[in-house]
Amino acid sequence: MSERRRPNPDELLARVRVDETRQAQGRLKIFFGAAPGVGKTYAMLEAARARRAEGVDVSVGVVETHGRAETEALLIGLEVLPRRELSYRGRRLAEFDLDGAIDRRPRLIVVDELAHTNAPGSRHEKRHSDVQELLARGVDVYTTLNVQHLESLNDVVAQITGVAVRETVPDAIFDEADEIELVDLPAEDLLRRLAEGRVYIPSEATRAADHFFREGNLIALRQLALRRAAERVDAQMLRYRASQAVSSTWPAAERLLVCVAPSPYAARLVRTTKRMATATHSEWIAVSVETLDSSKIAPADRDQLERALRLAEQLGGEAVTLVGTDPAEEIVAYARRRNVTRIVVGQPLGGANSGIFRRSLVERLIRSAGGIDVVVVSGVAAHPGGASTRPSTARADAAAYFLAVAATAAITVAARLMSPWLAPPNLIAVYLLIVALVALRGGRGPGVLASVLSVAAFDFFFVPPSLTFAVADSQYLVTFAVMLAVALVISDLTARLRAQIDLSRARERRTAALYAVSRASLGAESYELARLSARHIAEALDASVITFLPHSDGRLGVVRDPTSGFVPDERERAVAAWVHANGEPAGLGTSTLPAARALHLPLVTSRGVVGVLAVRPAGEIESFTTDQLHLLEAFASQIALAVERAKLAAEAQAAELLAQAEKTRSLILSSVSHDLRTPLTAISGAAETLELRGEHLDPEVRSELAHTIHASARRLTRFVSDLLDFTRLTSGKIVIRREPQAVEELVGAALDQLGSALGDVRVAVSIPDGLPMPEGDAALLTQVLVNLLENASVHAPSATSIEISVVRRDESLEVSVADRGPGVPRGDEERIFDEFYRRSEVAKHPGAGLGLAICRAIVEAHGGDIRARNREEGGCEVTIRLPLGPLKARKLAPPAVPTV
Numbered sequence: 001m002s003e004r005r006r007p008n009p010d011e012l013l014a015r016v017r018v019d020e021t022r023q024a025q026g027r028l029k030i031f032f033g034a035a036p037g038v039g040k041t042y043a044m045l046e047a048a049r050a051r052r053a054e055g056v057d058v059s060v061g062v063v064e065t066h067g068r069a070e071t072e073a074l075l076i077g078l079e080v081l082p083r084r085e086l087s088y089r090g091r092r093l094a095e096f097d098l099d100g101a102i103d104r105r106p107r108l109i110v111v112d113e114l115a116h117t118n119a120p121g122s123r124h125e126k127r128h129s130d131v132q133e134l135l136a137r138g139v140d141v142y143t144t145l146n147v148q149h150l151e152s153l154n155d156v157v158a159q160i161t162g163v164a165v166r167e168t169v170p171d172a173i174f175d176e177a178d179e180i181e182l183v184d185l186p187a188e189d190l191l192r193r194l195a196e197g198r199v200y201i202p203s204e205a206t207r208a209a210d211h212f213f214r215e216g217n218l219i220a221l222r223q224l225a226l227r228r229a230a231e232r233v234d235a236q237m238l239r240y241r242a243s244q245a246v247s248s249t250w251p252a253a254e255r256l257l258v259c260v261a262p263s264p265y266a267a268r269l270v271r272t273t274k275r276m277a278t279a280t281h282s283e284w285i286a287v288s289v290e291t292l293d294s295s296k297i298a299p300a301d302r303d304q305l306e307r308a309l310r311l312a313e314q315l316g317g318e319a320v321t322l323v324g325t326d327p328a329e330e331i332v333a334y335a336r337r338r339n340v341t342r343i344v345v346g347q348p349l350g351g352a353n354s355g356i357f358r359r360s361l362v363e364r365l366i367r368s369a370g371g372i373d374v375v376v377v378s379g380v381a382a383h384p385g386g387a388s389t390r391p392s393t394a395r396a397d398a399a400a401y402f403l404a405v406a407a408t409a410a411i412t413v414a415a416r417l418m419s420p421w422l423a424p425p426n427l428i429a430v431y432l433l434i435v436a437l438v439a440l441r442g443g444r445g446p447g448v449l450a451s452v453l454s455v456a457a458f459d460f461f462f463v464p465p466s467l468t469f470a471v472a473d474s475q476y477l478v479t480f481a482v483m484l485a486v487a488l489v490i491s492d493l494t495a496r497l498r499a500q501i502d503l504s505r506a507r508e509r510r511t512a513a514l515y516a517v518s519r520a521s522l523g524a525e526s527y528e529l530a531r532l533s534a535r536h537i538a539e540a541l542d543a544s545v546i547t548f549l550p551h552s553d554g555r556l557g558v559v560r561d562p563t564s565g566f567v568p569d570e571r572e573r574a575v576a577a578w579v580h581a582n583g584e585p586a587g588l589g590t591s592t593l594p595a596a597r598a599l600h601l602p603l604v605t606s607r608g609v610v611g612v613l614a615v616r617p618a619g620e621i622e623s624f625t626t627d628q629l630h631l632l633e634a635f636a637s638q639i640a641l642a643v644e645r646a647k648l649a650a651e652a653q654a655a656e657l658l659a660q661a662e663k664t665r666s667l668i669l670s671s672v673s674h675d676l677r678t679p680l681t682a683i684s685g686a687a688e689t690l691e692l693r694g695e696h697l698d699p700e701v702r703s704e705l706a707h708t709i710h711a712s713a714r715r716l717t718r719f720v721s722d723l724l725d726f727t728r729l730t731s732g733k734i735v736i737r738r739e740p741q742a743v744e745e746l747v748g749a750a751l752d753q754l755g756s757a758l759g760d761v762r763v764a765v766s767i768p769d770g771l772p773m774p775e776g777d778a779a780l781l782t783q784v785l786v787n788l789l790e791n792a793s794v795h796a797p798s799a800t801s802i803e804i805s806v807v808r809r810d811e812s813l814e815v816s817v818a819d820r821g822p823g824v825p826r827g828d829e830e831r832i833f834d835e836f837y838r839r840s841e842v843a844k845h846p847g848a849g850l851g852l853a854i855c856r857a858i859v860e861a862h863g864g865d866i867r868a869r870n871r872e873e874g875g876c877e878v879t880i881r882l883p884l885g886p887l888k889a890r891k892l893a894p895p896a897v898p899t900v
Contacts, residue, residue: 029141030179032144034184037194045071045110081097082100096127113143126167149169174228257286266304271311273317274315288309320334342372342373343374347378403441411430438450533638546560548580603643604637682712747804762799792821797821811883818877852878
């Protein structure tokens with residue numbers, strides 16, 4: 001029966017949240033195989049038919065039968081959704097219709113070939129994105145996938161088969177699938193199916209057998225598929241053990257853990273474990289424990305420890321550093337969390353140099369391991385986190401011991417003075433307090449010394465007969481024993497607490513630095529992010545940091561914090577260039593270009609290497625510790641993702657601006673082709689009529705033709721003026737001239753400028769006396785009123801009135817222009833201020849659709865806003881709000897296109 005402990009509340013809460021999120025989504029089942037032809041699609045359709053027989057609403061979104069009759073037969077009776085046809089390079093392509101599937105919304109949909117790349121014009125580039133959208137909408141999905149399409153195995157498959165697979169699926173989709181069904185077929189059976197034409201047509205089958213479908217390739221791919229499926233099952237088991245708080249080991253698969261110590265024999269122990277893992281085809285972990293004595297390890301011994309951990313990583317293992325006071329307890333707890341089946345530990349050879357504590361670790365591991373096997377390798381150090389046995393490093397600081405002696409002497413003098421008023425039990429409490437303070441300040445050794453000295457001083461000065469170690473009452477012997485035991489316990493616990501505090505502070509600084517980098521990456525530009533990250537990493541690791549980011553021409557530029565003293569020379573630049581080109585770490589502490597003063601780490605993303613992080617330690621050390629390397633790798637990953645996100649955001653903004661520019665260009669061309677041609681045609685026709693038949697026409701006809709020419713010319717002039725104003729506004733060539741403006745004068749200037757253009761539409765003006773004057777540009781604000789009045793007159797019925805009213809609202813003036821026209825279509829209250837927005841079906845004289853867009857640009861440049869609403873009594877009211885405070889200098893300019 002499995003041993004269970006109380007579940008971790010945080011883990012339980014996280015699990016509940018994940019389950020709640022998953023319940024709102026559809027379930028994904030992947031039929032997984034080693035190669036095409038193993039029967040994934042057949043098994044998927046059989047499962048779909050079984051679900052349909054259970055009464056589940058099942059539809060087939062897309063299935064590739066490749067002409068296999070037995071597969072096509074399984075489609076009979078299933079609803080097959082029509083595909084969406086797209087045109088690409090002169091060809092008609094039938095793709096999965098995502099929108100049709102969403103509209104149909106079955107309970108379960110079958111979508112074959114998860115790694116498929118959609119044709120251009122589809123909503124998503126990859127089919128797995130289609131599947132994810134269906135899952136987000138609560139639709140269950142059955143799909144198929146071959147092992148060669150997993151992103152993490154892409155290079156491995158290319159190395160085995162010699163074929164580079166371009167269509168890949170992120171491993172996260174595979175790992176997060178609700179169910180994986182492995183469809184397996186031996187290589188010889190698959191080759192027989194290929195020869196029978198049950199995989200490809202005969203011409204393609206022959207070519208496939210000569211290249212991809214070789215027996216060795218199929219065996220290797222089958223092994224990869226089986227192993228990948230086993231890894232996923234193992235991950236599921238670990239999640240279940242964590243959620244159910246199972247503490248005992250389930251030996252379902254071999255997993256080894258080796259205890260690494262600061263010893264010259266550590267490398268031998270690592271290699272031994274590697275050979276054992278290779279023989280059993282199992283995973284393995286190298287573990288070191290940071291304890292109270294870790295700070296006392298000699299630099300040479302620490303280098304041995306770090307080299308052993310790096311060797312473990314180079315040999316394919318996982319290097320982990322734990323923190324705790326009891327190495328045996330930490331190792332066994334970690335082994336149970338990781339479901340380790342065997343712990344490999346070194347047993348030193350007998351003799352005085354082995355040490356009692358080193359032998360006791362092996363014994364404690366064997367005693368507390370429970371169902372985990374402990375393999376003892378003789379002749380190597382066993383202690384994974386203790387201090388060096390060198391006398392120079394085993395001794396504590398002399399000042400701490402002197403503190404123990406001085407503190408005990410001082411408290412004895414004080415207690416001697418207070419003895420007439422304090423009973424012996426109170427004096428004992430004072431001595432225990434001093435023991436705790438000494439242990440907190442100096443550590444375990446000085447604390448033990450203070451404990452012994454306190455008992456001796458209490459006996460010598462306060463126990464009758466005084467000033468002698470003789471004891472008149474034998475009961476004091478029990479008091480001495482208890483006092484010494486309590487003092488030793490307090491000393492040990494205080495020393496442990498101090499060490500834990502120191503370790504926690506170091507971890508907290510590193511975690512805070514990592515969080516600071518993550519927070520700085522939100523919305524920061526690439527170069528600013530690199531500077532901020534360098535500062536946080538330098539503070540966390542006491543190192544100098546610079547970042548190399550590529551310019552647009554491919555050259556690496558240096559980004560450094562101004563306070564950093566690290567200035568790269570030609571050698572460091574050459575190392576950075578190599579790392580950027582090859583995507584591998586180099587420099588200090590590595591086997592590649594080790595003469596460099598800094599460690600250079602590539603900033604790797606899914607799009608390749610986006611930069612290089614160079615870190616130079618403050619002291620003359622030869623390499624970083626494994627824990628520091630892991631932290632640096634985490635920093636590098638965060639910075640790389642942030643740089644990529646910044647680049648993607650810049651590219652998206654540039655693409656959006658480019659699309660907007662293209663849309664504007666198309667609209668301008670469309671508008672020019674219509675709005676220039678129409679008045680020019682009218683002018684040309686009227687002028688030609690006057691030229692050919694002017695003498696024979698009635699005066700009224702000639703007057704009408706002249707009026708047509710004048711009206712068309714005025715319309716053309718207005719259109720060209722709007723177009724020029726819009727061009728100047730968007731090019732940033734207009735600057736506001738700030739002057740106090742009287743609203744009455746602005747309205748009067750606008751009415752004078754329009755003149756007879758308003759026709760028979762009347763204008764009613766309501767402006768209270770004593771209104772304050774806003775600051776602004778008279779010409780631009782007059783232009784706003786002209787455009788609003790002209791727009792109102794175009795849409796207002798004949799013989800109606802346009803109402804202009806001005807009111808004060810807090811620290812702003814509101815100028816409203818209202819008409820009695822048809823109003824604004826519901827939902828278009830904001831769109832009417834977009835460029836080239838027109839409703840020609842209701843306008844007597846359709847324009848270019850630029851007037852209101854110009855109004856919005858000018859008003860917003862003045863720090864105000866503009867809005868439109870439909871009036872209850874009919875018509876539209878446009879209101880502009882102008883601030884009354886000082887206007888800040890502002891230039892009308894379009895958003896800049898970022899350089900990517």
